[in-house]
Amino acid sequence: DGGITQSPKYLFRKEGQNVTLSCEQNLNHDAMYWYRQDPGQGLRLIYYSQIVNDFQKGDIAEGYSVSREKKESFPLTVTSAQKNPTAFYLCASSIVVGPRDEKLFFGSGTQLSVL
């Protein structure tokens, strides 16, 4: 079955530590996205990538970094510069970025907490 796999389901970060969230898709989609969700809030876009080796900042990119070396993979690193990293992180993909009817497919998310 095609889909998006996020791992781990739960992740804990110590002060000053970088952590990396994994996102893999086998939908053959060109575009991938990372969203952050805080309790009682909607989803906010961190980074997105339209194609391999290319990515753009979203609305809240500070303290995060990404890479897109393979079409299938779009890992997100939460750096020590992100002072409030506790949140639910959702990875998504779509065929392309831009068309108004282009829907996103989501993974099951990673809950990141600070120790």
Added chain:
Amino acid sequence: AQKITQTQPGMFVQEKEAVTLDCTYDTSDQSYGLFWYKQPSSGEMIFLIYQGSYDEQNATEGRYSLNFQKARKSANLVISASQLGDSAMYFCAMREAPGSGSEKLVFGKGTKLTVNP
């Protein structure tokens, strides 16, 4: 300014009844798309229904329909014959026209729906 507004933090409905979840949006574009997603407690976002700004008829997908009122900039989700499995968070989202700089999907804060037996 907030692009998507969902004014109902929580809603309750009896099983087998219909419920309407409100969504208003803000855009100056003529071409845009509106989406509804469901997020159960497992966390995954599930696509429910899509409405294009130029679509003349309201979108329907099974028990889901979208009450689209363009002049009022509202796109309310109607769930008919509610089931216990419909209990979840529901998010309204919008994408504006390509090239507008706002072609990414923007989400509202969501409505938590609880279906009572």
